[in-house]
Amino acid sequence: MAAVMVVAVGCCKNEAPKEKGALEVIKARTSIRSFTGEKLTEDQIHTLLDAAMAAPTAADIRPWRFVVITDDEIKAGLYQGERHKKMVTEAGAVIIVCGETTRMVTPRGASEESAPEERPNPWWYEDCSAATENLLLAATALDLGAVWLSSYPNENSVARIKEYLGLPANVTPLAIVPVGVPAENPEPKDKWNPDNIHYDRW
Numbered sequence: 001m002a003a004v005m006v007v008a009v010g011c012c013k014n015e016a017p018k019e020k021g022a023l024e025v026i027k028a029r030t031s032i033r034s035f036t037g038e039k040l041t042e043d044q045i046h047t048l049l050d051a052a053m054a055a056p057t058a059a060d061i062r063p064w065r066f067v068v069i070t071d072d073e074i075k076a077g078l079y080q081g082e083r084h085k086k087m088v089t090e091a092g093a094v095i096i097v098c099g100e101t102t103r104m105v106t107p108r109g110a111s112e113e114s115a116p117e118e119r120p121n122p123w124w125y126e127d128c129s130a131a132t133e134n135l136l137l138a139a140t141a142l143d144l145g146a147v148w149l150s151s152y153p154n155e156n157s158v159a160r161i162k163e164y165l166g167l168p169a170n171v172t173p174l175a176i177v178p179v180g181v182p183a184e185n186p187e188p189k190d191k192w193n194p195d196n197i198h199y200d201r202w
């Protein structure tokens with residue numbers, strides 16, 4: 001049966017709201033690296049973050065944290081290299097998807113008065129990857145474009161972004177996502193490959 005779930009309503013100025021099915025959005029998403037410079041509305045940013053935070057998350061910990069950058073100077077300072085600098089400068093907003101790498105846990109059997117302990121959250125980057133993909137899909141659903149630029153696990157990138165944005169010690173940037181009105185219209189790649197699939201056993 002065809003997918004009929006509606007994942008988002010359109011948003012763009014002077015246009016009737018559009019609706020796209022979930023599978024249509026998934027197949028339409030492609031990395032967009034060139035933007036018109038138009039700013040995003042608060043509603044658009046809210047929709048993107050709401051979709052990101054709807055992602056699945058191990059033990060329902062929800063370790064994702066987001067830094068939304070709309071200030072042109074701060075965007076421009078994210079990168080030295082011209083290619084990435086152009087991308088983030090032209091984007092309507094840049095959303096840094098970060099993860100809290102630790103969580104507070106009360107040890108099993110501990111008395112009620114015992115203080116919770118800070119423990120690593122081994123799933124943080126999986127959860128934050130799911131959130132990043134949701135964000136990219138929501139951008140497509142809103143007729144916006146976006147691209148996932150990686151930070152983690154590149155140690156230099158992580159250290160640089162952490163310092164630049166003043167992130168707390170236990171918060172690591174996973175992805176840098178410029179989002180905006182596309183200034184290019186590439187065809188989504190068809191990545192279907194039956195060789196990747198094994199049924200029942202490898």
Ligand SMILES: Cc1cc2nc3c(=O)[nH]c(=O)nc-3n(C[C@H](O)[C@H](O)[C@H](O)COP(=O)(O)O)c2cc1C
Nearest residue numbers: 029030031032033147148149150151186187188189
């Ligand atoms: C973990 C991850 C890191 C990526 N990092 C970069 C990056 O640093 N620069 C870039 O231009 N694209 C980056 N991309 C985007 C990929 O290049 C892109 O998804 C891939 O070429 C497939 O194209 P598509 O997104 O249009 O389907 C990244 C994607 C992922 C999932």
